[in-house]
């Protein structure tokens with residue numbers, strides 16, 4: 001299963017932009033993946049509570065963040081359609097996955113040392129690639145160095161709308 005990253009907003013710092021120009025886009029993409037472009041400090045990330053954030057509704061990826069609620073239109077955002085499908089919604093610091101037809105959601109802020117944007121999901125396991133901690137779909141630690149579980153969020157499916165409450 002490939003790595004899927006969902007990003008809303010975010011920007012590059014001058015230093016990072018210069019680095020990318022210097023190193024070459026293709027090299028960076030193949031080395032770091034898409035997450036590199038969107039993994040910024042918290043000050044660079046669009047804050048769901050910030051009025052400068054993209055307006056809720058009508059987002060082409062089907063994801064709407066409003067306060068503590070994340071809504072995903074599954075008819076638009078099809079990466080969750082099949083079991084094993086998953087998303088990292090960086091602006092909401094949220095992981096979502098389809099596990100055998102049920103949806104699970106939890107924080108993407110790793111309990112080890114706070115990485116929030118470096119995740120993979122395979123065989124019903126989330127792996128924080130910062131230092132290799134592995135979590136089950138309930139957020140429980142399967143492998144350290146993390147010692148504490150990821151905070152789970154509630155999910156509710158209504159029609160084709162998946163609502164996550166953080």
Ligand code: FES
Pocket residue numbers: 110111112113114115128129130131132133144145146
């Ligand atoms: S921050 Fe996730 S394993 Fe270290």
